[in-house]
Amino acid sequence: MSASGGLPLESGELFVLIARLIADVDEVKTRYRAVSEELALAGIKAGRLGFLELGEKVAQISAEGADRVAFREILERHFAAPVGMIADHEIDLPNxxxxxxxxxxxxxxxxxxxxxxxxxxxxxxxxxxxxxxxxxxxxxxxxxxxxxxxxxxxxxxxxxxxxxxxxxxxxxxxxxxxxxxxxxxxxxxxxxxxxxxxxxxxxxxxxxxxxxxxxxxxxxxxxxxxxxxxxxxxxxxxxxxxxxxxxxxxxxxxxxxxxxxxxxxxxxxxxxxxxxxxxxxxxxxxxxxxxxxxxxxxxxxxxxxxx
The missing domain is CATH 3.40.50.1000 (HAD superfamily/HAD-like)
Known part of the structure; x- marks a missing residue:
């Protein structure tokens, strides 16, 4: 998997990983601790869990790590979110x-x-x-x-x-x-x-x-x-x-x-x-x-x- 903009992730290099998921709020809150523990086993340090000001519908999970593929797989496995996005930087509006x-x-x-x-x-x-x-x-x-x-x-x-x-x-x-x-x-x-x-x-x-x-x-x-x-x-x-x-x-x-x-x-x-x-x-x-x-x-x- 390529990193943002098509640049390869270099071995050992850490990124701020950001995930946004449209998922059940209560489910995300309930399972976040277990997700954090599984991320840690994959060498990814879980950060803050928050919700965008869209009626607490969009969850944002930050983490620090180099394996965006593992980050996505773990989140999808736990939340089964039908809508989501992963980035290795803070998410900005596209131009x-x-x-x-x-x-x-x-x-x-x-x-x-x-x-x-x-x-x-x-x-x-x-x-x-x-x-x-x-x-x-x-x-x-x-x-x-x-x-x-x-x-x-x-x-x-x-x-x-x-x-x-x-x-x-x-x-x-x-x-x-x-x-x-x-x-x-x-x-x-x-x-x-x-x-x-x-x-x-x-x-x-x-x-x-x-x-x-x-x-x-x-x-x-x-x-x-x-x-x-x-x-x-x-x-x-x-x-x-x-x-x-x-x-x-x-x-x-x-x-x-x-x-x-x-x-x-x-x-x-x-x-x-x-x-x-x-x-x-x-x-x-x-x-x-x-x-x-x-x-x-x-x-x-x-x-x-x-x-």
Missing amino acids: LFISDMDSTMIEQECIDELADFAGLKEKVSAITERAMQGELDFEDALKERVSLLKGLPETAISECLEQRISPMPGARMLVQTLKSKGCQTVLVTGGFHHFADPVAEQLGFEHVVGNRLAVAGGKLTGEVEGPIVDSSTKLAVLREEQAKISDCTVLASGDGANDIPMLEAANYGIAYKAKPKARAAASGWIDEGSLTSVLELLGIPESDWVQ
Whole structure:
């Protein structure tokens, strides 16, 4: 596991470890002593237990140690928190938010829904699932799925957008609230501009990076136009945008294997209802509930949330 910002933890180096968990308050208070004892056995010195001023809903546990992975495993084992975040520094508000789109900012996988118009959803969805689990090369899987759409009318895209695509609960509020705090927002997706551009406009993202479906004569050609946006592209976009902002603190969100490098490189990498590999690689996880949980983990009071 990488440390904040993608830097490796050096052997023997101690960090202030901070965990924020949305968990049952009484459970956290009751079990904290046992957790402290187990942390000590792992060479981690437990510090203060507190609660953010959000109706005593978000627990914050500080500790001192070098093993962030053990810290997270112990906390998850004792509290089974469906929402949490681990950092090796005091948690600050991000000034760059970069996010995946499909199954993160929207509830669907666009290519799967588009394939349904061609009667191929089951076949395409199976490939998508394996790619997101990290079982298939993303670029090869994308090209294979797009090839199956050859001949589909371009008008099917607008129909799909209108009938099938919906924002993830809390997505717009997350983006708008972060923007109100001075955060730059970027939507970067292995999906397609035909979908990503209107989704970004609806949610409030300021910049979009994605793939392009090739179209000729009003029909899909079965090819992708230009370079493929994959995991390396997502990481490169993060680095590029990060370099533009002084003292940049990065929040990233995603759900699949192609999001892992981006999640690992961010100060706060949040895996939202993610595949196991992405969840394990991230520094934060949201297994249930809406994307407004990110705002709670960041300590932003509900009175500051923006529609």
